[in-house]
Amino acid sequence: MIQFNNFSFKYREGIEPVLYNVSLTIPDATFVGITGAAGSGKSTLTYAINGIIPHCYPGDFYGEVFVEGLDTVESTLTDISMLVGSVCQDIDSQMVSTVVEDEILYGLENFGVARSEIPARVDEALDAMGIADLRERSIDSLSGGQKQKVALASVIALHPRVLVLDEPTAELDPASSLAVFELLARYAHEHGTTVVVVEQKIALLSDYADMLVIVDDGHIRFADSPENVLAHSDELLALGVNCPRSTTLMNELSKRGCYSGPAVRNVAQATEALMEVLA
Amino acid sequence: MIEFAQVTASYDDDLAVLHDVSFTINDGDFVAFVGTNGAGKSTTMRLINGLLKPSAGEVLIDKMPTTQLKTSELARKMGFLFQNPDRQICCNTVREELLFGFSVQGEVGQAELDRVDALIEQFGFNPDDEPYLLNRGTRQLLALASIIVMEPPVVILDEPTTGLDYRECEKVMGIVRQLNEGGTTVVMVCHDMEVVGDFAQRVIAMTAGQVVADGPTFEVLRNSEVLKAAHILPPQITEISLALNQNCAQLPLPIAQANTVDEMVCALVDVEKGGF
Numbered sequence: 001m002i003q004f005n006n007f008s009f010k011y012r013e014g015i016e017p018v019l020y021n022v023s024l025t026i027p028d029a030t031f032v033g034i035t036g037a038a039g040s041g042k043s044t045l046t047y048a049i050n051g052i053i054p055h056c057y058p059g060d061f062y063g064e065v066f067v068e069g070l071d072t073v074e075s076t077l078t079d080i081s082m083l084v085g086s087v088c089q090d091i092d093s094q095m096v097s098t099v100v101e102d103e104i105l106y107g108l109e110n111f112g113v114a115r116s117e118i119p120a121r122v123d124e125a126l127d128a129m130g131i132a133d134l135r136e137r138s139i140d141s142l143s144g145g146q147k148q149k150v151a152l153a154s155v156i157a158l159h160p161r162v163l164v165l166d167e168p169t170a171e172l173d174p175a176s177s178l179a180v181f182e183l184l185a186r187y188a189h190e191h192g193t194t195v196v197v198v199e200q201k202i203a204l205l206s207d208y209a210d211m212l213v214i215v216d217d218g219h220i221r222f223a224d225s226p227e228n229v230l231a232h233s234d235e236l237l238a239l240g241v242n243c244p245r246s247t248t249l250m251n252e253l254s255k256r257g258c259y260s261g262p263a264v265r266n267v268a269q270a271t272e273a274l275m276e277v278l279a
Numbered sequence: 280m281i282e283f284a285q286v287t288a289s290y291d292d293d294l295a296v297l298h299d300v301s302f303t304i305n306d307g308d309f310v311a312f313v314g315t316n317g318a319g320k321s322t323t324m325r326l327i328n329g330l331l332k333p334s335a336g337e338v339l340i341d342k343m344p345t346t347q348l349k350t351s352e353l354a355r356k357m358g359f360l361f362q363n364p365d366r367q368i369c370c371n372t373v374r375e376e377l378l379f380g381f382s383v384q385g386e387v388g389q390a391e392l393d394r395v396d397a398l399i400e401q402f403g404f405n406p407d408d409e410p411y412l413l414n415r416g417t418r419q420l421l422a423l424a425s426i427i428v429m430e431p432p433v434v435i436l437d438e439p440t441t442g443l444d445y446r447e448c449e450k451v452m453g454i455v456r457q458l459n460e461g462g463t464t465v466v467m468v469c470h471d472m473e474v475v476g477d478f479a480q481r482v483i484a485m486t487a488g489q490v491v492a493d494g495p496t497f498e499v500l501r502n503s504e505v506l507k508a509a510h511i512l513p514p515q516i517t518e519i520s521l522a523l524n525q526n527c528a529q530l531p532l533p534i535a536q537a538n539t540v541d542e543m544v545c546a547l548v549d550v551e552k553g554g555f
Contacts, residue, residue, distance in 0.1 A: 037445070037446060038414050038415060038443070038444045038447060143317055167442065170441055171441060172316065172470075173315045173470045173510075174472065174511060176315070203515065240445050245540055246515045249515075249519070253544060253547060258551045267515050270515075271522040275526055277551075278534075278547075278550065
């Protein structure tokens with residue numbers, strides 16, 4: 001479980017806090033999608049989970065953040081890293097090796113995983129991300145989507161309880177983005193891992209997340225199931241968050257009395273609902 | 280006018296990344312290139328602005344082959360917006376950044392200063408801000424402004440909305456639309472099909488270094504064979520409309536052809552009122 005208790009944070013060089021009085025509970029094995037306008041504080045929220053705040057970016061930290069019972073202020077970054085695996089937005093800045101297999105080995109060796117256990121962990125991570133065929137490839141020769149999967153494999157090889165990803169599909173085409181979310185969702189459900197994704201592509205979050213968190217100007221405005229959050233498409237638009245068009249369509253029909261079901265999360269749900277409307 | 284005549288291109292002699300590609304982009308067009316990573320879209324952009332020359336065939340800009348044009352000549356005709364603005368921004372203040380293109384050409388007179396001031400006002404920039412301290416969306420807007428201040432007849436945009444939030448995306452694309460309405464040719468690579476559907480007049484779909492479709496935006500985005508071949512998903516309302524076409528007999532035409540939320544809502548409300 002991840003628990004924020006009245007958490008506020010102001011970067012040392014900042015004038016105003018970036019997050020104000022955040023209280024949020026994320027149950028184990030939840031797929032959480034965080035979105036909001038640029039500068040709203042959503043990345044800072046993830047930095048508080050993986051310990052970058054306060055251990056790398058100092059500032060004024062108020063309240064408490066617990067990850068799997070670990071107080072992130074009292075713990076070392078190493079302790080937090082044992083629980084939380086992170087993938088940056090800029091994948092190239094995360095790569096430390098020149099060959100795919102070495103990239104996955106790097107974390108395992110640095111975390112002191114027993115030598116006898118390492119080959120199985122590498123195989124498992126490559127298989128989970130569907131990139132076993134890339135094992136001996138040079139990282140420079142990979143596409144953006146392939147590098148993304150290597151970065152994910154190198155993190156999940158460490159068996160983190162929590163995965164934190166900052167815009168993992170920013171540079172990927174729609175098919176590759178979908179593939180990454182499919183892999184993440186499948187991995188999370190199979191391993192009971194909590195996944196926290198910051199993403200602008202709300203259609204993907206709506207489709208895959210168990211919980212949507214909308215951050216606006218340092219405040220959590222919504223933290224609920226996608227259906228409950230997406231029902232507020234007009235309020236979300238005012239916060240700079242544009243719902244998937246399928247959701248907006250059904251919410252508009254709901255306003256006009258043509259649809260009375262819950263907010264839809266994707267094209268399939270909208271199509272199914274419309275077929276009933278048209279029947 | 281931009282013409283590709285049976286163009287083949289490669290970064291390595293043994294590995295062609297573009298095969299026999301032909302199309303024409305007329306002055307004032309707004310064209311989106313779509314397709315998966317590695318389909319050849321960015322290579323096509325590099326061929327247009329002359330950073331890459333064809334290994335076979337010809338790329339013609341206003342009837343002149345790019346092989347006979349200097350990069351500096353092409354740069355005056357083409358403004359290129361990189362996907363990552365940080366690969367473009369190089370000055371210490373917003374004003375210096377906007378003047379950079381003129382400085383390189385040795386043309387900083389009163390007219391150029393006035394043009395920069397007008398853009399600073401239009402975009403709402405603080406001229407003394409340090410570009411690298413601006414947020415991602417504002418840096419993207421600055422990179423766009425630094426291109427359009429030179430008033431190139433063609434603007435090439437490589438994933439102009441990547442990493443932007445909804446408001447930033449609308450602002451960037453609104454300015455691009457204004458440019459196009461003023462006569463600027465816009466050539467855009469874009470993965471966001473909602474943006475493509477909202478703004479582009481024409482779509483060229485690519486896969487494995489070849490053009491698989493070229494036509495009016497929704498003609499291409501409603502063609503299921505093209506969508507499959509190029510591994511692309513249409514905008515959501517188009518996808519819903521296509522799915523209803525497949526699953527509902529005697530679907531009213533406005534629903535069967537809807538591509539926007541407004542079109543679909545109007546069509547469905549009419550059905551509810553018994554208008555068909």
